[in-house]
Amino acid sequence: MERMLELQKLNKYFFKGTVDERWAIRNLNLCVSPGEFITIVGSNGAGKTTLLNLISGTYLPDTGKILIDGKDVTNLPAYKRAHFMGRVFQDTFRGTAASLTIEENLAIAYLKGKKKGLRIAIKDKMRRYFREKLAEIGLGLEKRLGDRVGLLSGGQRQALALLMATMGNPKILLLDEHTANLDPKTGEKIMNLTTSLIAENGLTALMVTHNLNDALRYGTRTLLMDEGEVVLDIAGEERKKITVNELLERFSAARHKDFAEDRALLSS
């Protein structure tokens, strides 16, 4: 079977060998096929962000292997993975540069990984492409290419960050609670944009969310994490039928404890 991402016996500790030692990811195995859109939920400190940080190369694992599109990237630092990795964060200020214009931000994303000779020739073509892509988002940003990004709302910035993260057709798109700081209506718009960008580009994506409804509503497969492990891995027909309550019951049965996550329960 073709795999876009493969994690083998992955372990990550923090403060190893000290009294504060924490086992953030425990012997985690995961295979992701091209085009899968995985949603990840879990209690606080379950290891969700650490998992994304290991995939992006922000942290290197203590033991285990990471393969992306068949290539062993276990010890490849983040900057060397950047050209095949897209990421959008919860913090709406992180994915874009506030002091640069919309066009300058998009150009950075567009030119990522492209050869220098190519850069000069594409200015007009690039601008047309940006206008077209921004028009598709439907937020009127196509008329504001020269505006500084600092002037935009949080939702507009996340839309731009998403566009930038998906522009180079990354092998993997990482979404780390990227709608958590937005009001529900804007959050839904950003989720619609997310699903259409993933579908249009056939991207393989992993999305961390605290919203259990969203975890089941969007994507093709859901992982429930606890204490650095994947407790439940649900896809296909089973996922189509399962309710949030059943998901919580299955978690309790597997871990002999309740799924303690205030934000998740409030939003469900």
Ligand SMILES: Nc1ncnc2c1ncn2[C@@H]1O[C@H](COP(=O)(O)OP(=O)(O)OP(=O)(O)O)[C@@H](O)[C@H]1O
């Ligand atoms: N940079 C770090 N230094 C030390 N400990 C860390 C670091 N990053 C994460 N941890 C610890 O690793 C464990 C997993 O944290 P992580 O942030 O991955 O969980 P999470 O599931 O994303 O939690 P939350 O939902 O609260 O964001 C926690 O015990 C956390 O305190």
